[in-house]
Amino acid sequence: MVKILKYATEKGITTSLDVQWDPSEKWDFDYNAILPYVTVFMPNETEITLLTHSESLEEAIEKVKPLINICAIKQGNKGSILLQKGSEPVFLSSFLNTEVVDAIGAGDSFNSGFIYQFVNGKSPEECQYMGNLTGAINTTSAGGTGAFASKKEIEKVAFEKFGQNISL
Numbered sequence: 026m027v028k029i030l031k032y033a034t035e036k037g038i039t040t041s042l043d044v045q046w047d048p049s050e051k052w053d054f055d056y057n058a059i060l061p062y063v064t065v066f067m068p069n070e071t072e073i074t075l076l077t078h079s080e081s082l083e084e085a086i087e088k089v090k091p092l093i094n095i096c097a098i099k100q101g102n103k104g105s106i107l108l109q110k111g112s113e114p115v116f117l118s119s120f121l122n123t124e125v126v127d128a129i130g131a132g133d134s135f136n137s138g139f140i141y142q143f144v145n146g147k148s149p150e151e152c153q154y155m156g157n158l159t160g161a162i163n164t165t166s167a168g169g170t171g172a173f174a175s176k177k178e179i180e181k182v183a184f185e186k187f188g189q190n191i192s193l
Contacts, residue, residue, distance in 0.1 A: 027055070030062035039064040039143075043136055044072055052076045060092040065143060065152075067136050069099040070106075086114065095149050097139055097156060099132050107153045117153050120161035120187040130169020135160035141193075158189055 033040050042063045044054060054076045060066055066089070070082050073096075079085040082098075086108065089096060096108040100119075107115040138159025142152040162182050166172035173179060176193040183189040 041065040043067040066096040134163035
């Protein structure tokens with residue numbers, strides 16, 4: 026993995042990484058070697074704590090801060106934390122859905138919204154905002170993709186459920 030990510034970095038290719046849950050719960054991930062070559066690292070708070078073998082989220086953040094380029098830590102209904110090399114963490118509250126239909130795929134939807142903005146040249150803060158919003162939109166429909174039938178529907182739900190006027 027290090028060879029692939031290093032090669033991508035040398036060629037100017039951006040990468041993103043969400044480690045997902047380790048089913049064996051060994052968390053055997055050499056984050057010291059890998060993270061410097063990842064453009065956007067996207068764990069949730071439990072994953073980053075376990076893969077860094079930390080006792081707290083704060084400890085995990087301190088361990089990865091010197092290694093990361095951009096890191097978006099998903100915190101479910103609490104929101105997210107944005108880390109950037111050389112900057113203070115940015116916490117962004119969630120867009121709370123008081124009528125959750127299904128939370129399956131909300132983290133992946135966060136990733137999609139974040140990366141959509143990233144590849145369109147938006148700032149990391151704008152990416153974080155869209156990640157939080159798409160994660161919340163995901164919870165308005167069953168399944169991991171049910172809420173994303175069309176751009177028009179996404180814009181409608183963003184406005185009607187969360188008071189956010191977006192244009193995709």
